[in-house]
Amino acid sequence: MFKELDPLLHSQLRLAIVSILMSVDSAEFTYLKEQTQSTAGNLSVQLDKLSEAGYIQIDKSFNGKKPLTTCSITKKGIKAFDDYVKTLQGYIKK
Amino acid sequence: MFKELDPLLHSQLRLAIVSILMSVDSAEFTYLKEQTQSTAGNLSVQLDKLSEAGYIQIDKSFNGKKPLTTCSITKKGIKAFDDYVKTLQGYIKK
DNA sequence: TAAAGTAGTTTATAAAATAAACCAAATTTG
DNA sequence: CAAATTTGGTTTATTTTATAAACTACTTTA
Numbered sequence A, B: 001m002f003k004e005l006d007p008l009l010h011s012q013l014r015l016a017i018v019s020i021l022m023s024v025d026s027a028e029f030t031y032l033k034e035q036t037q038s039t040a041g042n043l044s045v046q047l048d049k050l051s052e053a054g055y056i057q058i059d060k061s062f063n064g065k066k067p068l069t070t071c072s073i074t075k076k077g078i079k080a081f082d083d084y085v086k087t088l089q090g091y092i093k094k
Numbered sequence C: 001t002a003a004a005g006t007a008g009t010t011t012a013t014a015a016a017a018t019a020a021a022c023c024a025a026a027t028t029t030g
Numbered sequence D: 001c002a003a004a005t006t007t008g009g010t011t012t013a014t015t016t017t018a019t020a021a022a023c024t025a026c027t028t029t030a
Helices: A012-023 A029-036 A040-052 A075-092 B012-023 B029-036 B040-052 B075-092
Strands: A056-063 A066-073 B056-063 B066-073
Touching: A012 A029, A012 A040, A012 A056, A012 A066, A012 A075, A012 B075, A029 A040, A029 A066, A040 A056, A040 A066, A066 A075, A075 B012, A075 B075, B012 B029, B012 B040, B012 B056, B012 B066, B012 B075, B029 B040, B029 B066, B040 B056, B040 B066, B066 B075
Parallel strands: none
Antiparallel strands: A056 A066, B056 B066
8 A cells, every 4th residue: 555655755855865865975065055955954954864863974074174064875874765765656656 | 956846745645645546537535544544634634735736626525414525636636746756756866 | 353154053933744622414232 | 212433524733844044163355
């Protein structure tokens, strides 16, 4: 029937973030912000949620004295994304 | 880049409703409730939203003296669903 | 050295989803 | 046959989520 769509991925911004991270090795905060056209605040919140779920890994370092946040997808995140896409097929392929 | 996902369809329940209505001529309230495993309250609210957007048509009649709510998708709804799926491909086909 | 910019985080607010409570009629049950 | 339950919903309240606004800390530039 209709399997639950992982609510963590069923959000426009988080889906876009994960989608980007699926296609690159890692991405910086500013890159994600630019690509997704999101505000920094919203991006920050959604990255935290994905990180807390273990879907992405966030590495906070410094570029000289500027903070530098780098994100990458985890195995768990890849699995979740794949599952999400499969579940979604069940909705739209009817 | 990342086109906006129609917020009216980007909801688990409404997507399931529209998905069902895409595959049948019409469906009764009770059938939709059973198929989507939703509560009557939630279903009622979401059907109203889809109806107000012109995505579905709701016909309220009586079966003897019991209310009978029958729903079907509209042309606008079909278009919106197709667009939604296309937009989504842009997210997941990366 | 004051103003503006960078790279974010935290907190507040708006919007959405969901649940709970309710209604009217019909049906079942003790 | 009268009370309790079920059916087919709607309305209202609550919770959750997404988003925006405000803030921090440091840096660059005029």
